[in-house]
Amino acid sequence: MEKRNLAPRDSRKTIGIVNVPNPRMVCRNVNVYYDDKQAIRNVTIDIGCNEVLSMIGPSGCGKSTFLRCLNRMNDTIDNCRVEGDIIFEGNDIYDPSVDVVPLRAQVGMVFQKPNPFPKSIYENIAWAPKIHGIVESKSDADEIVETSLVKAGLWEEVKDRLDQPGTGLSGGQQQRLCIARAIAVSPEVILMDEPCSALDPIATAKIEDLIEELRSQYTIAIVTHSMQQAARVSQRTAFFHLGDLIEVGKTDDVFTKPLHQLTEDYITGRYG
Amino acid sequence: MSPLLLLLLLLVLSVAGYVMGQQKALGLAKKTGGTRNLHSLPVYYGALTALWCCLPAFFMFLFWIAFEQSIITGLMAADLPEEALALPAARLNVLISDIQSLASGNIVSGEVTPLMQKAASHYLSLKGIGQMITSVIVLAAAVTGMLLVHGRIRPDMRARNQVENALMGLLIVCSTIAIFTTIGIVLSILYEAVRFFQQIPVTDFLFGLDWSPQMAIREDQVGSSGAFGAVPVFVGTILISAIAMFVAAPIGLLSAIYLSEYADRRLRAVAKPLLEILAGIPTVVYGFFAALVVAPLIRNSGAQIGLDVSSESALAAGLVMGIMIIPFVSSLSDDVINAVPQTLRDGAYSVGATRSETIKHVLVPAALPGIVGGLLLAVSRAIGETMIVVMAAGLSANMTANPLQAVTTVTVQIVTLLVGDQEFDSPKTLAAFALGLVLFIGTLFLNIIALTVVRKYRERYE
Numbered sequence: 001m002e003k004r005n006l007a008p009r010d011s012r013k014t015i016g017i018v019n020v021p022n023p024r025m026v027c028r029n030v031n032v033y034y035d036d037k038q039a040i041r042n043v044t045i046d047i048g049c050n051e052v053l054s055m056i057g058p059s060g061c062g063k064s065t066f067l068r069c070l071n072r073m074n075d076t077i078d079n080c081r082v083e084g085d086i087i088f089e090g091n092d093i094y095d096p097s098v099d100v101v102p103l104r105a106q107v108g109m110v111f112q113k114p115n116p117f118p119k120s121i122y123e124n125i126a127w128a129p130k131i132h133g134i135v136e137s138k139s140d141a142d143e144i145v146e147t148s149l150v151k152a153g154l155w156e157e158v159k160d161r162l163d164q165p166g167t168g169l170s171g172g173q174q175q176r177l178c179i180a181r182a183i184a185v186s187p188e189v190i191l192m193d194e195p196c197s198a199l200d201p202i203a204t205a206k207i208e209d210l211i212e213e214l215r216s217q218y219t220i221a222i223v224t225h226s227m228q229q230a231a232r233v234s235q236r237t238a239f240f241h242l243g244d245l246i247e248v249g250k251t252d253d254v255f256t257k258p259l260h261q262l263t264e265d266y267i268t269g270r271y272g
Numbered sequence: 273m274s275p276l277l278l279l280l281l282l283l284v285l286s287v288a289g290y291v292m293g294q295q296k297a298l299g300l301a302k303k304t305g306g307t308r309n310l311h312s313l314p315v316y317y318g319a320l321t322a323l324w325c326c327l328p329a330f331f332m333f334l335f336w337i338a339f340e341q342s343i344i345t346g347l348m349a350a351d352l353p354e355e356a357l358a359l360p361a362a363r364l365n366v367l368i369s370d371i372q373s374l375a376s377g378n379i380v381s382g383e384v385t386p387l388m389q390k391a392a393s394h395y396l397s398l399k400g401i402g403q404m405i406t407s408v409i410v411l412a413a414a415v416t417g418m419l420l421v422h423g424r425i426r427p428d429m430r431a432r433n434q435v436e437n438a439l440m441g442l443l444i445v446c447s448t449i450a451i452f453t454t455i456g457i458v459l460s461i462l463y464e465a466v467r468f469f470q471q472i473p474v475t476d477f478l479f480g481l482d483w484s485p486q487m488a489i490r491e492d493q494v495g496s497s498g499a500f501g502a503v504p505v506f507v508g509t510i511l512i513s514a515i516a517m518f519v520a521a522p523i524g525l526l527s528a529i530y531l532s533e534y535a536d537r538r539l540r541a542v543a544k545p546l547l548e549i550l551a552g553i554p555t556v557v558y559g560f561f562a563a564l565v566v567a568p569l570i571r572n573s574g575a576q577i578g579l580d581v582s583s584e585s586a587l588a589a590g591l592v593m594g595i596m597i598i599p600f601v602s603s604l605s606d607d608v609i610n611a612v613p614q615t616l617r618d619g620a621y622s623v624g625a626t627r628s629e630t631i632k633h634v635l636v637p638a639a640l641p642g643i644v645g646g647l648l649l650a651v652s653r654a655i656g657e658t659m660i661v662v663m664a665a666g667l668s669a670n671m672t673a674n675p676l677q678a679v680t681t682v683t684v685q686i687v688t689l690l691v692g693d694q695e696f697d698s699p700k701t702l703a704a705f706a707l708g709l710v711l712f713i714g715t716l717f718l719n720i721i722a723l724t725v726v727r728k729y730r731e732r733y734e
Contacts, residue, residue: 076621078537105624115615118638127633128623178619185623 006261012041015259016249020048020236024189024219025070025107030084032065032074039065043084043245045238047189052211052220054234054251056227058271061240063223067191070221071107072100088189105132108182112194114174116166116181121158124166124177125149125184132185144184152180153210172203179210183218190214192222196229208233227267231255239263278333278407282414286326289418293321296425304427312432320431323438325418329410336406344402345372348395356387371395461712464705471699472500477706479503483669485689485700500703502710504671508679512590512661513654515675519594520650524601525643531602532609533631544606551599555659562592562664570676579676584666587675593660597650604649608642609635641726648722652715658683682711 007015023046032040040062047053047070055063065074072093074080086093093103105128116124125148126141135141145162149155154176158169166177175195182190192211196204211220211233224230230237230251237254239247239262247260258264265271297317301307307314349357349368356367367388370380374392425431469477480501527547531540567588574581581587612635620630636643658681666678667688689704 071622073618073622076617101624101626103624104622109618109622111615111618111622113615115613115619117616117619117634119633128625131625131629131633181619181623 004257004259006264007259009261009265011260012244012246014044014245014248016247016254018045018248020046020051022049023047024049024088026085026087027070028085028087030066030069030082030086032062032069032083033081034077035079039243040069041243045245045248047219047221048236049219050215050217051236052215052222052234053236053238054230055221055223055238055240056225056230056266057240057246058266059225060242062243063238063240064193066240067193067221067223068109070189070191071104071109073104073109075100102132105185106187107189107191108185108187109191110175110178110182110193110195113198114171114178116169116174116177118165118167120163121166121169121177122162125181128181128185134185148180148184149177151183151214152176153206153213154180170203172199172206175199175203175207176210179207179214183214187218189219189221192220194223194225197225204229227255239266241266274403275333275337278410281411282326282329282333285329285411285414285418286322289325289414289422290318290322292318292418292422293425294318296422297431300425300427310427311430312435316431316435317425317429319435321418321421321425323435324421325414327438328417329414332413333406333410336402336410340399340402340406344395344398347398348391351394352391353387356391375399458712461705461709464702465709467697468699468702468706471702472706476500477502477703478710481671483685485685485703498699500699500706502682502707504669505680505682505685505707506710507671507673508586508665508669509655509681509683511586511673511675511679512593512665512681513651515587515590516593516597516654516657517647517651519591520597520601520654521647523594524598524646524650525605527598528602528605528609529631529636532606533627533635544603548599548603550596551603553596555596555657556663558592558596559659559663562588562660566592567664574676581676582666582678584664584678585676586665586679589661589663589665590675592664593654593657596657596660597653600650600653601646604646605639605643608639608646611642612638641728644725645722648718651718655681655711655715656683657681658687662687682707 007013025047027043027045027047030040030043031038043066055067057063068074069082069086070093072082074082082094088103088107091098117127119127122145125145126135129135129141129144135144146155146159149158154173157173158177166174169177175198179190179195196207199207208229211222214220222230222234234251236248237251238245239254239258239260241262247254247258247263249259254263255267258267294314294317297310297312297314298307301310301314304310310317345368348371349364352367356364359367366381370382371388371391372395373380374384374388375395380388477500480499481503482499482501483504484499486498531544531547535543563584567584570585570588570591571581571583616634616638617630620634625633661681661684665680665684667680667684668678669680669685670677672679686704686707689700689707694701
């Protein structure tokens with residue numbers, strides 16, 4: 001067996017390849033605090049175009065917190081403070097001049113637990129385009145609803161009952177409905193926070209196939225607890241540990257030839 | 273032995289039974305090597321013994337209390353001399369109740385005859401014997417029950433299950449008390465209302481446009497014919513409640529939205545209790561505030577712009593009543609909006625909705641059942657409110673939709689019908705029950721609507 005020199009366990013510097021050519025989002029020295037407690041330390045990473053970046057790490061490592069920084073969902077938490085630069089389309093998204101509403105339309109999000117609105121399936125998808133003024137007529141809305149549902153792989157299952165409540169669907173269908181809702185406003189980046197953790201294996205497989213398809217049009221950042229899932233769906237993997245970004249690299253490299261002792265321990269299941 | 277003493281004795285016996293049962297269980301536990309070898313904890317054996325001691329005895333006691341009067345009276349009446357028994361039934365009843373009064377030392381309707389004296393002392397002795405027998409039976413039942421259970425205590429006796437069954441019985445009794453009370457109230461209202469409708473036709477009451485319930489008490493009295501058309505009263509009620517809801521619904525709902533979605537935590541912690549204090553002000557205080565401050569204010573400002581406002585107006589009462597019920601709307605709505613899961617807010621924000629869009633399209637629809645519930649509760653409060661209307665809207669039953677005139681409401685009319693000396697069979701008094709019945713049916717329908725709305729939308733975000 002090949003003998004590699006791993007970075008020691010106590011090294012907290014990010015190793016691996018942080019940069020990508022032509023990145024979609026650029027994060028530099030991002031620090032996040034909840035009151036005085038620091039949840040994220042000096043994270044620097046690029047998110048490339050049309051790639052799936054998976055973020056893995058033990059519970060409480062800050063991967064979800066970091067993900068929620070990318071579309072400023074942390075704004076809704078009172079005591080949360082973000083420092084550093086997150087550049088999207090040439091602007092720092094935390095700049096006071098940036099309006100968070102169009103930002104969130106461009107950087108969509110799918111949550112751990114499916115959270116369809118208490119509306120019909122149709123309204124669940126048509127609502128966001130309506131409030132953003134993307135659709136002007138009923139036919140526009142119909143078209144967006146259909147294309148979004150088709151892209152999310154849900155159209156065939158629900159096309160005859162679009163007027164029924166979205167909460168009446170099964171868990172996996174609800175999650176795909178939430179993905180359709182996110183892509184209805186034509187985002188460029190989709191953030192997924194453990195999208196399959198509440199789903200059974202078959203629904204999970206469908207979502208994973210869907211992620212693979214969506215990659216051709218969107219950039220996807222996904223937080224997952226399942227290393228198999230990270231290996232299956234992503235091109236690059238970032239490993240977080242206790243608020244530090246420990247290692248970033250091509251998914252194959254991270255899983256087969258990790259550079260950091262902590263990464264190797266984690267992916268071989270020595271802790272988790 | 274007096275009933276009170278008997279009850280005390282029963283209590284003492286129960287405590288003794290508890291201690292005995294527990295001690296025996298503890299003794300058994302020691303013999304068999306620890307409490308865990310018993311089916312139940314020792315306290316359950318104690319409780320079971322105490323229950324068997326007090327419950328059967330107590331029911332016997334209740335049974336005696338319920339029938340004592342009629343049994344003893346019957347015995348006493350049977351022993352009356354021939355000439356008394358020969359009296360007509362009505363006279364005999366008077367005689368018997370006189371004897372009972374005499375026995376308990378009250379005033380007697382006529383003069384006291386030797387016959388009555390004798391019967392009264394017979395009555396008292398019967399009563400004494402009855403009490404003695406009851407005491408013996410009750411105490412015997414208590415001791416028997418206690419000893420029976422005590423003798424049957426074994427390690428495998430399922431004391432806990434039996435005690436829990438008894439507890440469940442207690443819970444069932446408590447929950448049925450409320451139901452039976454409601455049924456009783458409804459039945460008594462219904463009974464009196466039917467008597468009213470025997471004198472005044474239902475259609476006259478429900479569709480008549482003239483309400484002037486003064487009845488002539490003497491034949492020669494002038495100008496009090498009595499007219500029982502309830503429409504003006506109900507129109508007044510609806511008018512004032514509508515004005516109140518026009519004030520309370522928007523202010524309450526919007527303040528709830530501000531408190532739950534915009535206000536920061538510290539402001540909310542202060543503002544919400546302050547708002548709820550509004551609900552704690554006695555309505556009579558609101559009433560004189562309405563009569564002495566708001567009504568003159570409305571009349572003066574109305575006069576300045578050339579409107580004819582009466583000094584007691586529906587508007588004044590409605591406005592103040594609206595302020596009074598704001599906390600019902602706001603506090604309940606605030607709670608239900610807060611109860612909407614955070615994931616729904618996240619979902620709305622994540623597609624780029626603003627805060628107001630999220631509230632309008634996601635939170636309020638999701639919280640609708642609770643909001644409707646709060647509104648309907650407020651409506652019930654408004655309909656049932658009396659004091660403010662008495663003071664600020666007057667008593668005259670005007671048939672009008674003009675909020676600047678004096679109107680009256682159902683509850684106010686019920687009050688005015690029943691204060692003072694009344695004949696209990698005149699239509700004037702009975703009209704109060706008819707009004708009460710219609711009011712009850714009205715609020716019942718409101719509640720049914722509320723329940724239906726809540727049920728229809730409840731599952732939507734779960």
